[in-house]
Amino acid sequence: HVDEEVTLCGWIQYLRQDLFVILRDFSGLVQILIPQDESKSELKNAFLGLTVESVIMVKGRVRRRPEGQENKKMSTGEIEVCAESMEVLNTCRKLPFEIKEFVKKSEALRMQYRYLDLRSPRMQYNLRLRSQMVMKMREYLCNLHGFVDVETPTLFKRTPGGAKEFVVPSGDPGKFYSLPQSPQQFKQLLMVAGIDRYFQLARCYRDEGSKPDRQPEFTQVDIEISFVDQAGVMSLIEGLVHYSWPEDKGQINVPFPSMTYEEAMRDYGVDKPDTRFGMKVTTDDCSRVCALCCQWKLNMGRWRKWMIIAAFALCVVQEVSVVPVRADGSLKSPLSRLLSDTAKQQLLQMAQANAGDLIFITAGPRENVRPLLGKLRLQCAELLESYGVPVRDPSVFHFLWVVDFPLFLPKEDNPEMLEAAHHPFTAPVPEDAHLLYTQPRKVRGQHYDLVLNGCEVGGGSIRIHSPPCPFFSVLLVIRDVIAFPKSFRGHDLMSHAPDFVSEEDLKPYHISVVWPSADIEGQQDNSM
């Protein structure tokens, strides 16, 4: 753009030596040269009167910077703009914090002045990246795959079961709307209605307080398809992620690897394994002993001792033994005296442990001890990272399908009984259907989760389409953290009529219904 006349609007980032102004907008920074001639002293004085973060409009001419004055760290470092006129759109008084990446500010201050916090390059990048990714997803679904974007109502009826829902009082006494946990019921009805490929960037609500990965309202990519199978949905979603993946995050490969629920629980003690690092849970096939080998690998020097102490601390309330392996391969543990040499060798072999490693050993029912070791695995990774040992590369993205979930799991409060592992309309794997009434614990469901670096980012299932659910479709939901509503009521769902809510339902909100007093007032008027 050298020699071009330009008009720039933006925020003042720096004022330098009465000579330069650095102007910022979302695309970056540019240097403005303040004129120094006597004839333009008015303009110069206007510039010198400016404060940082004021908003100005500058007209001027682009020129190459004098040789030796280029700034290679700046994408516009080879040019500058000679100001010819300037309008102050708004002046900025003192701000609660400077808009510079290196200025540390508390979370509370950032939230209080959210509109200033969003000026930072990092927040600008995040908001713009989200917008672009969502746009790409829409292109993929709408333009390339014939999906219909349908907006479903949010003032709805209560769904029994599932998460706690927000209620919204209607003007009708004693009647309330409910904000939906997900468009679950609407999208199933859309399948019945012949919208064979539905999607929505859907706002969902759960009245369950805020957690780092869960807010009262959140958005999910909500998909439902008729006439497909599990492989079809999985390849559609792989295509979706691949198509919308941001260029600056590196290439991702499709298809994603797949792991059964059984393998995930066996090797990682969790149904959403972080496969960026090893340290798998191992099991002795003959006994009920499970082990986790934390491979220090590096010579930890002076930190090693502290890390072992920290590892002991992790296990102190749990029935897990921590066994450091000495440089000569011997075990540094009271256990060492109790075990025969053969047993020690077996243990080292089972845990695939080497000199310098730390073995976590425990025994008990596998369904209990594996999840315990799975948690320890992640805690060890955090511990190592806190001492500067790289374990999980934050720049890589390991997508993983987890499939073949059990259709039923023992009830939490009564493990003798079974309940649907996900929702009660997940279809069984056809080959297992004959076991439904004889060995229900062995029946796998056509449910699949998408896991990224140990986070469940999506999940779905093939639904039962034989009566009483009169359709054949597939659900896939992608969001930061996922959960499924637990029930389904298939009638009169598209209407807006609010439901009656009992006093009992309102207790958590500390409100009660007041019957309108108009009639009583009317009687008073008559009596007077």
Next chain:
Amino acid sequence: HVDEEVTLCGWIQYLRQDLFVILRDFSGLVQILIPQDESKSELKNAFLGLTVESVIMVKGRVRRRPEGQENKKMSTGEIEVCAESMEVLNTCRKLPFEIKEFVKKSEALRMQYRYLDLRSPRMQYNLRLRSQMVMKMREYLCNLHGFVDVETPTLFKRTPGGAKEFVVPSGDPGKFYSLPQSPQQFKQLLMVAGIDRYFQLARCYRDEGSKPDRQPEFTQVDIEISFVDQAGVMSLIEGLVHYSWPEDKGQINVPFPSMTYEEAMRDYGVDKPDTRFGMKVTTDDCSRVCALCCQWKLNMGRWRKWMIIAAFALCVVQEVSVVPVRADGSLKSPLSRLLSDTAKQQLLQMAQANAGDLIFITAGPRENVRPLLGKLRLQCAELLESYGVPVRDPSVFHFLWVVDFPLFLPKEDNPEMLEAAHHPFTAPVPEDAHLLYTQPRKVRGQHYDLVLNGCEVGGGSIRIHSPPCPFFSVLLVIRDVIAFPKSFRGHDLMSHAPDFVSEEDLKPYHISVVWPSADIEGQQDNSM
């Protein structure tokens, strides 16, 4: 596709003569040939056992229909599919109504069985058209014009003034969220935050009951831009409408014509004129007489008399005279005897009336009588159309900008006082700014409405950017029917902290806050 093996899934539209099944999906209909050989009697019987609207999957081979059996009304009328196998995905029992365009059903029945109603080609077309138009709008804004799609929260604080808002009780006793009337405050803060081009397909809430053009929740294309002027926004929006306009609705031309508020009120008695037809309001420059000439044009034959009676009925409670013009040009009215021949000539000329026309005459302050005649103009159009006279072509789309709105209007309850015509942060037209304190009624605002066939489909304004509103931006909102929130509170808006709501605020909902009784129970325990 002739001779290809195909798999089709869909709903059974018709069963014909034990020979054919017509299968429907969203893309249309196709004829399936039921095999008649003895060897395939099982398949034939399966077909014959089907009911209309059952869902099936058919595999078969496409073939050209025998000569003479083509159906030119059907887009697949030249082919049929010879069924080789068929799977019943679901059988349909008797439905409350048939899924055929010609079957009349009540609005209530359609709403009750919304998922069946949506199977009709018309509803499928509407849902799919909306999805496609919205997608095109996003492409235009995001991909072609650098807008950032930002999702703003819906669990928010109350905005004083404006429409009545829904409240949402939080778990915190006595504290409530409010569902926003529009993302107004968020988007203004996004401008402050440096998101210079924001848009959102925004869900908005107003607790004002349902009307045909207003529902408790609705969606608007919500836009805000920094560093632009009125002409810039108008051309952006013209581009948006042009880009996203559906092909099957014919070409629309940009730029759209523009009309000042004053012209609209003068000629049409309304700020959102339907410019598809004439019949303008006319004014005698010397007197306070205004007239509307309803040009019958056609020979109405036997209906003419009834229409005149209906026109009289329209005016009976209003101080409007209806004056039919006879074939010889004379006036058929008691007024005729009161007016001189010159006056009659002047009236005919003013109203541009011809033989056979109907003139509506009234007198009074123009700001009162013009809107009255404006309403009569639309009622006449309806009346003529109800008798089969084409007035407004439903297949044409007349977009129109209405500009130069007054910045202030007389208060409804106290016409001596002024209030902001739109919202209080609309900037004045710069040339009028000097009149702000001397002749405020003459000051025009930088506000613009987009009108389509007499409906306000969008509107926006240049905002005041000098303190106390520290930004420079532009609002444009497009939705079926528009209104603006009346106030703006510029602090602490991005946080989720619910606001305190008084008992007074809750009265319309017939609820009251109950203080938690846990403390009192604790005391009782102690005393026992």
